[in-house]
Amino acid sequence: MAVTKLAPTDAYSMILAAIDEGVYRPGNRLVESELAERFGVSRTPIREALQRLETQSLLERDGRSLIVATLDHNQMAELYIVRRELEGLAASLAAKHATAEEVRLLRDMVKMDDQLTNDPAALARANRRFHKQIHLASHNRYLVQQLDLVHRTMALMTSTSLAAQGRSEIAQREHDKIVTAIENRDEQAAGKALRDHISIAFMTRLQQDAEARREDL
Structure with missing residues (x-):
């Protein structure tokens, strides 16, 4: 590779x-x-x-x-909990502070990424870019630093939840909802939409891991 x-x-x-x-x-x-x-x-x-x-x-x-390093079940859960709260805060701040140009970029990214739903690996890379853009749109350097650390640790996960059947399309609809809340300058809705997005991704990963354990039996 x-x-x-x-x-x-x-x-x-x-x-x-x-x-x-x-x-x-x-x-x-x-x-x-x-x-x-x-x-x-x-x-x-x-x-x-x-x-x-x-x-x-x-x-x-x-x-x-x-x-x-290898993440065990508890470490993965802890990582998702922290990620959910920090990402939610980033979305709320983006709804408040993002420039018009940054909001348009997020909308364009969603439209472009809709073309990648049949390629989980490419969509996973695009997904990281999308989330990074939300971090930057929060205009809070300390939050961005903490989220960089969280996302570096996500590299230890050997698969993407976007590979689960149907997850790519659902995730893109969730991204659309997040951007709509940011466009509307609705801080509360943006934060909730992104926290819900991360929660669903975590549930999907738990289901993937459970399925992998069944196959190993």
């Missing part, structure tokens, strides 16, 4: 992108020398990037090795 090419000095972003794209999956061991060769950088920025990722709990120790 190809890894997005980034600036040679940005080892952190390159490793994070590789985790997000599934090149390195939970439980995979990361070795400095192998990463340096793959990304064409020296071992020093790789080492610093690994330390940063470990600090953020995206990597964990397995003896003397660093491996991509």
Whole structure:
């Protein structure tokens, strides 16, 4: 699987992108020398990037090795709870502070993403861009920072809830509802629409995990 090419000095972003794209999956061991060769950088920025990722709990120790962290059921639930509340706040603030241009961009993104409902992987990437735009439209730098951390941790999930049958179309309708509330400058409705959106995504993921466990029996 190809890894997005980034600036040679940005080892952190390159490793994070590789985790997000599934090149390195939970439980995979990361070795400095192998990463340096793959990304064409020296071992020093790789080492610093690994330390940063470990600090953020995206990597964990397995003896003397660093491996991509695995989220257990409780950690996933905690992540979704935090994400739901922070995203809801971002939507409420976007309804209050977003510029007319930012609102039009969100509307355009929904229209363009409607064409991707048959491609869960592409829609998942578009979904991240859509949510990031809402974060930015909140015009609250501290909230954006916290949401960046939450979404980095989401990279540890090995599948997307958008792959569930029918979920893509439903998620797009939910996005439309969120943007409509932002367009109407309805802070309460925007926050509720986004919190409901995250709750449904969490339920879908729980159903996916339950189905996977049944198949393993």
